[in-house]
Each structure stands twice: as C-alpha cells, then as structure tokens.
Amino acid sequence: MSAFAQTQLKETFVINLGPQHPATHGVLRVKLVMDGEYIVEAEPVLGYIHRMHEKMGENRTWAQFMPNTGRMDYLHALAYNHGYVTVVERAAGIEVPERAEYIRVITAELNRISSHLLWFGAFVLDLGGFTPLLYAFDDREQILDLLESVTGSRLTYSYFRFGGVYNDIDENFVPGALAFIKRLRERLPMYHALVTKNVILRTRLEDIGFITPEMCRKYGATGPVARGSGINFDVRKHEPYSVYPEFNFDIPVYPKGDSMARYMVRMDEIEQSMRIVEQAIAKLPDGPVMAPKAPKILKPAKGDYYHAVETARGSFGIRVVSDGTNTPYRLKLRSPTFSNLSLFGEACQGMLLPDALALMGSLDLVIPEIDR
Amino acid sequence: MSVHPEVIRLLIFLVGIIAFAALNAAYLVWLERKEAGHIQRRIGPKEVGPFGLLQPLADGIKLMTKQLIVPAGVDPVLFRIAPILVMIPAIMGFVTIPFSETLVARNLDIGLLAVFAFASVNVLGLLMGAWGSRNKYAVISAARVVSQNVAYEIPMLVTVVSLVMVSHTMNLTKIVGQQLGGFWHWNIFNFAASPLMPVAFLIFFVCMLAETNRAPFDMAEAESELIAGAFTEYPGMGFGVFFMAEYANIVIGCSMATILFLGGWDCPFGLYPGVHWFLLKMYFLIFTVIWIRWTYPRTTFYGLLNLSWKILIPISFVNLLLTSAMLKVF
Amino acid sequence: MIGYLKEIFSGTWSLFVGLGITIKYFFKPVVTVQYPREVLPMTPRFRGHIELTRDPETGGDKCIVCGMCQKACPSNCITVVGDKVEGAKKKALSRYILDFTKCSLCGLCVESCPADAITFSKDYNLAGPSREAYIFDLKKRLEERKG
Numbered sequence: 001m002s003a004f005a006q007t008q009l010k011e012t013f014v015i016n017l018g019p020q021h022p023a024t025h026g027v028l029r030v031k032l033v034m035d036g037e038y039i040v041e042a043e044p045v046l047g048y049i050h051r052m053h054e055k056m057g058e059n060r061t062w063a064q065f066m067p068n069t070g071r072m073d074y075l076h077a078l079a080y081n082h083g084y085v086t087v088v089e090r091a092a093g094i095e096v097p098e099r100a101e102y103i104r105v106i107t108a109e110l111n112r113i114s115s116h117l118l119w120f121g122a123f124v125l126d127l128g129g130f131t132p133l134l135y136a137f138d139d140r141e142q143i144l145d146l147l148e149s150v151t152g153s154r155l156t157y158s159y160f161r162f163g164g165v166y167n168d169i170d171e172n173f174v175p176g177a178l179a180f181i182k183r184l185r186e187r188l189p190m191y192h193a194l195v196t197k198n199v200i201l202r203t204r205l206e207d208i209g210f211i212t213p214e215m216c217r218k219y220g221a222t223g224p225v226a227r228g229s230g231i232n233f234d235v236r237k238h239e240p241y242s243v244y245p246e247f248n249f250d251i252p253v254y255p256k257g258d259s260m261a262r263y264m265v266r267m268d269e270i271e272q273s274m275r276i277v278e279q280a281i282a283k284l285p286d287g288p289v290m291a292p293k294a295p296k297i298l299k300p301a302k303g304d305y306y307h308a309v310e311t312a313r314g315s316f317g318i319r320v321v322s323d324g325t326n327t328p329y330r331l332k333l334r335s336p337t338f339s340n341l342s343l344f345g346e347a348c349q350g351m352l353l354p355d356a357l358a359l360m361g362s363l364d365l366v367i368p369e370i371d372r
Numbered sequence: 373m374s375v376h377p378e379v380i381r382l383l384i385f386l387v388g389i390i391a392f393a394a395l396n397a398a399y400l401v402w403l404e405r406k407e408a409g410h411i412q413r414r415i416g417p418k419e420v421g422p423f424g425l426l427q428p429l430a431d432g433i434k435l436m437t438k439q440l441i442v443p444a445g446v447d448p449v450l451f452r453i454a455p456i457l458v459m460i461p462a463i464m465g466f467v468t469i470p471f472s473e474t475l476v477a478r479n480l481d482i483g484l485l486a487v488f489a490f491a492s493v494n495v496l497g498l499l500m501g502a503w504g505s506r507n508k509y510a511v512i513s514a515a516r517v518v519s520q521n522v523a524y525e526i527p528m529l530v531t532v533v534s535l536v537m538v539s540h541t542m543n544l545t546k547i548v549g550q551q552l553g554g555f556w557h558w559n560i561f562n563f564a565a566s567p568l569m570p571v572a573f574l575i576f577f578v579c580m581l582a583e584t585n586r587a588p589f590d591m592a593e594a595e596s597e598l599i600a601g602a603f604t605e606y607p608g609m610g611f612g613v614f615f616m617a618e619y620a621n622i623v624i625g626c627s628m629a630t631i632l633f634l635g636g637w638d639c640p641f642g643l644y645p646g647v648h649w650f651l652l653k654m655y656f657l658i659f660t661v662i663w664i665r666w667t668y669p670r671t672t673f674y675g676l677l678n679l680s681w682k683i684l685i686p687i688s689f690v691n692l693l694l695t696s697a698m699l700k701v702f
Numbered sequence: 703m704i705g706y707l708k709e710i711f712s713g714t715w716s717l718f719v720g721l722g723i724t725i726k727y728f729f730k731p732v733v734t735v736q737y738p739r740e741v742l743p744m745t746p747r748f749r750g751h752i753e754l755t756r757d758p759e760t761g762g763d764k765c766i767v768c769g770m771c772q773k774a775c776p777s778n779c780i781t782v783v784g785d786k787v788e789g790a791k792k793k794a795l796s797r798y799i800l801d802f803t804k805c806s807l808c809g810l811c812v813e814s815c816p817a818d819a820i821t822f823s824k825d826y827n828l829a830g831p832s833r834e835a836y837i838f839d840l841k842k843r844l845e846e847r848k849g
Contacts, residue, residue: 013508015508015509021599022595022596022599023596023597034508036515037512037515037516060776063774063810064774064775064776064810065776066776066808066810067776067806067808067810068776071806124669125596126596127596127669127670128587128588128590128594128595128596128668128669128670129667129668129669129670130408130412130666131408131411131412131666131667131724134412134413134414135412135413135727138413138733148745148747148748149745149746149747150747151747152745152747152748152749152809152822153748153749153807156806156807158808158809166809166813167747170747190723193716193719193720193723194667194719194720194723194724195669197716197719198668198669198716198717198720199712199713199714199716199717200588200668200669200670200671200675200717201669203671203675203678204669204671204672204675352672352674353512353597354591354594354597354670354672355672357596357597407728409732410727410728410729410732411724411725411727411728412727413727413730413731413732413733413734414732414733414734415732415734415736418736574714663721663724663725663728664721666724667720667721667723667724668717668720683710
C-alpha cells in the first residue's frame with residue numbers, strides 16, 4: 001500500500017464503478033472507497049447478469065443444456081462446449097472418434113486465439129488506445145469466418161455433440177486455417193512494435209498491479225492470471241484431456257506478477273495455440289466425426305463426474321451429478337473469471353484509479369461467465 | 373460621424389476569427405473521424421453528404437436541438453459559466469496570431485505572452501465546470517486538469533523563453549519575420565542559437581498536446597476511466613462548446629508551433645510566402661496531433677508528471693543554458 | 703546519465719515506430735464491408751431461424767408431425783399442430799409455430815428431425831414492429847415462399 005493511502009485520511013468517498021461504465025466491459029459493478037484518486041477499498045458487486053445456468057441445467061435434458069455452455073463465456077464458447085461434452089461422454093461411456101477430437105482441438109484453439117485477440121484489443125482500449133482494437137478485430141474476423149463456415153455460427157457455436165462434432169470440416173477449412181496462421185505470424189510483430197514496445201504502455205503496465213502467487217492460491221485464480229504470477233499450471237498439460245498430450249507446446253509462464261506479465265502470457269499463448277493448430281492439422285486422421293453408437297436419448301449411469309478444461313481465461317470445471325434419468329440431477333460450473341475477479345479487491349488496494357483499471361483489464365473479465 | 377477604420381477592421385477580423393474557429397472545430401471533427409477511420413482501415417463518416425462532408429452540420433444540429441439540462445444539485449453559476457470561460461480565451465488567442473504578414477487582427481508587442489496567458493484560462497474553465505457539476509468523476513478530472521497544468525506549463529514556458537532570447541522580441545510577426553527566406557532560417561533548424569532546437573520543438577509539441585488535453589494526455593477526459601471527465605454532466609451544446617474550444621485550442625497550439633519553430637508563412641524554398649504556407653504547416657501539425665491520438669494509449673497524470681519533471685524540464689533547462697551560452701559566445 | 707539518455711531515446715524511438723505503423727495502415731485500402739450497400743453471402747451452414755423444406759414431389763412440406771423437434775427444443779419455442787387426414791394413416795401438418803423471440807439458434811431441432819423437413823434459413827435481416835411479428839407460422843411462410 002502506498003504511503004499516501006496509509007495515512008488513512010478520513011475524507012474518503014465512494015465511487016460506483018458501473019454497472020454501466022466503459023471499463024467494466026458489461027454489467028459489473030465495483031464499489032470503490034477512494035481517497036482522492038487512491039483506492040482504499042474495492043468490492044466487486046456481482047449478479048447483474050445472473051441467468052441461473054446451473055438451475056437451468058437441472059430442467060433440461062443433457063443435450064438441451066448444450067447451447068447454454070457457449071453462452072457463459074461467449075468469447076471462448078468452444079472450450080465450454082468441450083468441457084461439457086467431455087464430462088457427459090465420460091458419464092455415458094461414449095467413445096469419441098479420433099478425428100472428432102482433433103477437430104475439437106483445432107476449433108477450440110482457433111477460438112482461444114480469437115478470444116485473446118479480442119482481449120488484447122479491449123485491454124488496449126481500456127488503456128486509451130483505440131486503434132489496436134480494430135487491428136485485432138481484423139484478424140479475429142478471419143477466425144470467425146473460418147469457424148462460421150464450419151459451425152454455422154459466429155459466436156455461440158454449439159458445435160460439439162456427445163460423441164463427436166455436429167459436422168465434418170469442409171475442404172476450405174484446413175487451407176483457410178493455415179493461411180490464417182501464416183497471416184497472424186506476420187501480424188504479431190506489428191502488434192509488438194505498435195503496442196508491447198510502446199513506452200507509454202510499458203510505463204502503465206510494468207511494475208504495476210502485482211498479483212502474488214499466494215493471492216492466486218488464496219482466491220483460486222487460474223489461467224493467464226496465475227501463469228503471470230509464476231504458477232506453472234495449465235489444465236491442458238497438467239490434467240491432460242482430449243488429444244492435447246499428442247502435441248508439443250509450451251506453457252508461457254512469467255514470474256513477475258505485474259500487469260505486463262499477464263499481458264505477455266496471453267500474447268505468447270496466441271503463438272502456442274498456433275503451434276497446436278498446425279500440429280493438429282498435420283496429424284488430422286481420417287474417419288468418422290461422430291461415434292456410431294452414440295445414443296439418441298442419453299441416460300448416463302448414476303454417479304458424480306468432474307472435468308476441467310483450460311479456457312482462454314483459466315480452468316473451467318464442470319461437475320455433473322447424474323441420477324440415471326435424461327436430465328442432470330445437479331450441475332456445478334466453476335468459472336475461472338469468478339475466481340480471478342475475487343482477487344481484484346485485495347490486489348488493487350492503495351492503487352491509483354487508472355492503474356486499478358489497467359489491472360482489471362489484465363484479468364480479462366467476461367461478465368456473463370462470472371455471474372453465470 | 374465617421375467610424376474609425378481600425379474599428380471596422382477589428383470587427384471584420386473578430387467575425388472572421390469566430391467563423392474560422394467554429395468552422396475549424398466542425399471540420400476538424402470530420403478530419404479526425406476520417407483520419408481515425410483510415411488508420412483503422414475503415415472509411416469513417418460517409419453517409420451524410422459526399423465523403424460525409426455534411427456530418428459536422430448534422431452533429432451541430434443534433435447538439436443544438438438537445439435540451440440543455442442543468443442537473444439537480446449543480447452549482448448553477450459555475451456550471452453555466454464554465455463552457456463560456458473555456459471558449460472565450462480560445463477565441464481571444466486567435467487575435468494576436470499572424471496568419472500572414474498582413475493577416476493579423478492585433479499585432480501586439482507582447483503577442484506571445486498574450487497567447488499563453490489566454491491559453492492558461494482554459495484550465496480554470498475546465499476546473500470550474502468539473503467542480504460545479506457535482507459529479508465524482510468530474511471532480512477527479514478537475515484535480516487531474518490542475519496537476520496536468522503544473523506539469524506542462526513549466527517546460528513549455530522555459531522552451532519559449534529560450535526562443536525569446538534568440539529572437540529578442542515577443543511580437544509574433546517579428547518572430548516570423550526573422551525566420552523568412554527558406555527552411556534553413558527557421559527556428560527549428562537554428563543550430564547557431566542552440567544545437568538542441570529540434571528537441572525544443574518536440575518538447576513544445578508534447579506540452580502543446582498536454583495543454584489541449586489531447587491523447588496521449590487526455591487524462592481529464594479519459595473515457596475508459598472517468599466516463600467523460602469534466603464533461604460528464606454536460607448535455608447538448610454545453611458539451612458542444614467544450615468540444616469546440618478543445619479544437620480551437622488545438623488550432624492555436626499548432627499555429628504557435630508553426631510561428632515559433634516552423635517559420636510561419638515562410639515558404640521552405642523562399643518562393644511565394646503567404647497565408648497558404650501557414651495553413652499548410654498548421655494543418656500538417658493538426659494531422660499529426662490526430663495521428664498521435666489514434667496511435668498511442670493514454671498516459672496517467674503521474675506519468676505526465678514524471679515525464680515533465682524527469683525529462684522535459686531538465687532538457688528544456690539545458691536548452692535554455694545552451695542558448696544563453698551560445699548567445700554570449702557568438 | 704547514459705542510461706537515462708538511452709531510456710529517453712529508446713522510448714521516443716518506440717513512439718516513432720508506432721506512428722510509422724499507423725501511417726502505413728492509413729494509406730492501405732479499407733477492409734470493412736459497407737454493410738447495407740454491400741452484402742456478403744452467408745455460408746452454406748449458416749444457422750438462421752428454421753424454415754420448412756419443400757418436398758419436390760408434392761410442392762408441400764415434408765413434415766410427418768412426429769413432434770421430435772418440439773421435444774428437442776431447449777426453449778420450447780416450437781409448436782407443431784397436425785390434423786388427421788381422411789384416408790391417410792399419417793397426420794398432415796396444419797400449423798408449425800416458431801416463437802422466434804425465444805429461439806437461441808442452437809439447431810437441435812434440425813438435427814432431431816427424422817424426415818429432413820426443417821432447415822436453416824439464411825435470413826438474418828430481421829426487423830419487426832412488435833414481439834408478435836416474430837411468432838412465425840412456418841407452414842404459411844412455406845406457402846408464401848416461391849421456389
């Protein structure tokens with residue numbers, strides 16, 4: 001805490017940051033007790049877009065809950081689809097054809113790149129730079145076009161099914177994805193020259209907004225937030241699922257814990273995701289994309305199942321309890337940004353308002369996923 | 373009874389200046405949107421009129437037809453007076469600016485001082501508007517405006533002082549007069565006076581950006597932090613006047629940079645000096661100001677203070693010392 | 703002192719690099735599509751709202767009124783009404799109501815249809831004056847639609 005804030009002046013005032021505020025990217029409200037421009041206390045107030053996804057799951061059949069998963073984190077919808085189908089497949093004992101798993105990984109990783117690109121743009125927008133957002137959107141649009149041609153939708157894909165994927169990829173997808181990777185490889189140095197190396201951005205991010213590993217453990221932060229604090233944890237590597245063990249990729253970890261570290265983790269992850277897509281396309285096997293014996297009406301065996309996937313924002317865990325009927329008995333969703341946001345109150349104490357907003361941007365919040 | 377011709381001349385100039393300031397404000401918004409669009413690989417305004425050229429008109433009508441709400445609990449006097457207090461000095465600043473040898477409303481001997489004096493009132497207006505509008509974001513913005521003011525005025529004035537030492541006058545027409553005859557005579561390349569002159573120009577330009585609250589120094593407005601800062605509570609034309617004043621200040625700032633460093637109406641090759649050269653240089657600088665806005669993220673006010681105290685002020689003092697030493701030696 | 707100057711130079715240089723990039727893009731052609739003037743074709747798999755497919759033989763619908771789509775829908779936005787037809791064993795579709803205000807475009811109905819009677823339309827330009835305007839009778843739409 002800075003010396004200025006430690007003086008504990010009585011003359012504090014309360015600012016309601018949100019629910020409608022340009023920096024909160026949605027309907028998040030943060031109650032800030034301010035001492036001048038120093039933050040004495042911050043309390044995120046949640047629930048403005050709570051939609052009872054968990055309860056909705058109990059009222060629908062297993063298949064009917066599928067579209068809901070993509071609507072929690074609409075920026076990395078395919079990872080949420082992936083988590084849900086994997087846990088239900090495990091419960092129902094469905095074997096997934098290899099080609100389907102490869103297609104799942106390719107599309108989910110492309111989706112991760114698009115999510116990171118949007119975060120990159122929105123983060124620089126939070127810091128007051130408008131142009132990188134539109135450059136990032138230009139690249140993101142290429143991914144959305146690719147995914148649209150395969151899945152039929154641009155944002156809430158609902159592409160995966162129990163036992164495979166909805167549709168096989170078309171013939172334009174593989175060359176399109178490779179061309180996109182080539183294009184993004186050429187664009188990334190431009191992003192680094194325009195944004196990462198920019199002295200204004202560096203002064204705003206370096207040595208500011210520290211999150212310690214202890215804080216991450218305390219609040220359960222995962223994903224780039226934890227990796228930016230030096231915690232080497234990625235579900236894809238440490239609790240491997242799908243066909244991720246087949247691929248050779250690195251987990252970028254930056255030990256410093258400031259806003260810049262989280263920024264760099266995400267920028268490096270874009271590159272790692274491109275590597276995964278390239279390897280997956282090279283190894284893509286032939287075969288069916290849907291399990292031949294996948295039952296039409298699903299009734300998984302009684303039991304309690306948990307599965308976690310690595311989304312763009314961290315580890316998304318989904319626990320389903322089946323009582324043997326065609327609807328889940330209980331669905332519990334553990335969303336990563338909920339935990340990541342929880343540490344904001346502690347991390348931003350004594351910070352200045354613009355730095356705290358930079359810290360909040362570096363957490364990569366998606367509000368519908370926090371509230372669920 | 374006959375009217376003194378000087379009065380008529382002044383009246384014409386006054387009307388001309390107000391028209392110039394208003395027209396500039398309207399079309400600089402268009403330029404800004406167009407330029408931002410092309411930098412971001414889109415088109416920008418295009419629907420209203422050819423190339424969107426009537427867009428400022430539509431914006432103006434929209435702003436003027438909006439209801440002027442005075443929110444409950446604001447200081448009624450400060451809230452109403454602030455936009456005027458920002459606009460008037462911006463227009464007054466134009467009075468002493470020589471667009472060409474003859475095109476100047478009032479050729480004052482302290483013209484340089486007058487422009488900077490008027491430019492400083494701008495901060496007072498913003499402070500009053502922000503304080504008067506009873507909004508916490510606006511109050512934070514008011515505090516930022518003042519700290520920003522402290523940060524940029526010192527290096528800017530120190531740089532200007534070194535220029536005054538070179539030119540021995542504060543009369544803007546005379547300052548330009550000394551730079552006539554090709555670009556090697558301009559103050560920015562006046563290496564005989566101080567080898568740091570291009571750096572001095574950069575310092576002046578950076579301070580000018582800060583004075584006009586332009587990105588990357590738009591902390592007072594900082595939409596992603598303070599909604600709209602000092603202007604948060606202002607509706608319709610109340611906001612519009614602030615907006616016009618901002619653009620008028622940009623025009624003044626770029627005009628001053630043109631006069632002090634880039635030889636005013638002088639042609640770089642010594643051919644046909646005139647108002648067109650002045651406008652060309654000024655609009656190029658304005659283009660650069662907009663270009664900068666759409667390239668960089670925003671600084672913070674302590675970032676600006678650090679920049680000012682650790683970099684700009686030391687360098688401008690070094691420049692001042694160098695200039696005085698060079699003047700003494702040669 | 704040298705470090706201080708170096709920092710200033712590298713910082714200023716990074717700013718000029720940024721300006722260079724943006725001015726390069728300033729002169730490049732625009733990448734946006736001027737939407738109402740230019741329209742991009744929808745991809746073949748685009749999921750719009752559902753539409754009945756036409757049976758090439760009869761020119762009518764292919765629906766067998768089994769109600770699978772109604773059951774599959776997570777949001778209960780489909781109502782299928784069929785009438786008994788004299789002489790035939792099967793029911794015939796009389797009304798197919800889609801409440802598009804509730805639809806989340808998931809596509810489960812199309813997947814569940816055993817007769818390929820429904821498909822996705824490519825229509826995304828939807829605007830209407832009231833909520834009721836989005837309660838479509840797909841049977842009527844099929845009859846009004848040409849080709």
